[in-house]
Amino acid sequence: MNLQVTQENLHKALTVVSRVADSRGSLPVLANILLRTDGSRLQITATNLEIAITKRIGSKVVTPGEITVPARLMNDFVASLPGGTITLKLDQHKLKVSSGNYQSTINGLSTEEFPEIPQINDADNLTMKTQDLKKALSQTVFAASNDDSRPVLTGVLFAPIDGALTVVATDSYRLAEKSLGTTKLKESLLLPASAAQEMLRILPDAPEETTLLTNETQVYMKAGDTELTSRLIDGAFPQYRQLLPETADISFTISRDEFINITKVASLFARESAGSITLEVDEADQSISINSVASQVGENNSKAHAKVEGGGKVTLNSRFLLEGLGAFSCEEVTFSFSGTLSPCVITGDKADSDYRHVVMPLKA
């Protein structure tokens, strides 16, 4: 292998790809990135066996070839080099990287040890506006679970529900659901939250459409010159719809900013109690108040005006409430519940009318 690339292109590609490389795993080659000439381009790939990302950049290829090198070192090194031409030259398993007065030798590992990136054949496809996909992922992925003991909850579900494409994630304490309009999708896909997060980083801010190619076990996405392949999670997502209340006895509509502010202040006094705050709705006063008590340090009560119907109390985790409110972008939200034990449903208006967020109550 002997080729030239620009520092700018190589730096950009390494930044995107090397995030996936896995330096903590048991397989040393997974901490490496694969560099491989592909016609007149240089292909750069990393994988952690769950997700693989490949990026191709323009290159002046003198001799084709391939090698794997440590992702972190290569990324840090190229990031430190001045702009301009970088020459990559392979000598046995040593990659010589030179740029002006900088010359390095990076010890590589044979590409034979690098895992094959799966190809998706006989694929179904799911096409969406790129901006819809980005917004749906960003409004749901944070609600997925980090706990590997229930793998189905660590994913983001794409499901056809009543003919509409529905994107959902839940960790069983809160649930985020986005509707994306009619779909031809027949089978649900359960995308790992980590892959959803990488998609969010890769997808451009552009008006095009993005297509997900899927088979039973894998999903593949291409955005510009970047490709992502991920395994899908196997298992049945909870039938969550039947757990959601259809009506509510109590509801209020409030400025989202003000709701966030009073919740934040209350959460400061909720550190001892694992974030527990109590929301009280007062119809006569057309206001809500949030109370939090820390036996050691003190207590807080914050109040805000709201359009209220009904009255009652519910105890919630302040972090879940704040994260839920943060997923909306509209000015006003409506919060509905039916007492201390029923799920609390937050809905928005205008741009967020296709999104709802559910937070389960805590026992007071």
Add this chain to the structure above:
Amino acid sequence: MNLQVTQENLHKALTVVSRVADSRGSLPVLANILLRTDGSRLQITATNLEIAITKRIGSKVVTPGEITVPARLMNDFVASLPGGTITLKLDQHKLKVSSGNYQSTINGLSTEEFPEIPQINDADNLTMKTQDLKKALSQTVFAASNDDSRPVLTGVLFAPIDGALTVVATDSYRLAEKSLGTTKLKESLLLPASAAQEMLRILPDAPEETTLLTNETQVYMKAGDTELTSRLIDGAFPQYRQLLPETADISFTISRDEFINITKVASLFARESAGSITLEVDEADQSISINSVASQVGENNSKAHAKVEGGGKVTLNSRFLLEGLGAFSCEEVTFSFSGTLSPCVITGDKADSDYRHVVMPLKA
């Protein structure tokens, strides 16, 4: 106590003062700040027994009084409140803090448990331009040691050397020395590096002078409405001058930016070897090169043009070299040494002609 202050003033004061409060210590009251009315002002004080900071802000005092409350909670809470008037009202040991629709009760501790802040009587004084003091502290404090086993090295020394005020810090691996012109100072002061860092945060970017009042054990500084009191370190600072070389066999003058760049790149390959890099000076080529070797991952050689006299090699810690170079602000620096075992001296021109930085070599 019953008084009103603005959120803006209280927030600013708490940010400066609460940093000193010590929540990890064994004395719970040190995690608190002292609030005390002082005529028509509110005095806010925190101490960790080594350093104390006090700030006074304008206040509408209805009833005088005093209390201590948890620094972190008070700071976070006031930071979250909207701008405008805040009322502080003491009821037994409970401080009621209210602002518009926000009402909190913060449990306080009696001020009797709060340590007395020492007063400095019979003080000597040391007056400098504020900007000179700031620059001297910022160019030296990072070279002080973190290792409490040799307390004298954890301080920044202010000493009269040959009639000039000299500010010095060293951890025995590197040394930073700034000269501030003639002084009437008779006795050296050894200021804890932590106090020097707080001074840097407190001192304004203004053209006035700052006076340090000192006695044998304490130093006191006032900047605007902020006061800092710190203990001094007791002990004899090393007689470092006699360890510094007066002449050098080898020296080069180089663009500081370029020297930093090639050192940074080399340091990436020096992670395995605890930052060890080898600098080689070539008089015939009028260049220097930096070499670093990581047996596992590879090696690097970076080169730069320089005005060179003499030739030779020295092995250094890349972090110490980078931090030293970062303390200068001039465009070119001169690096002088006499072989693999002698101290390396970095000097600057123009604005930095009163500063020098010494890095001890590593055994290659």
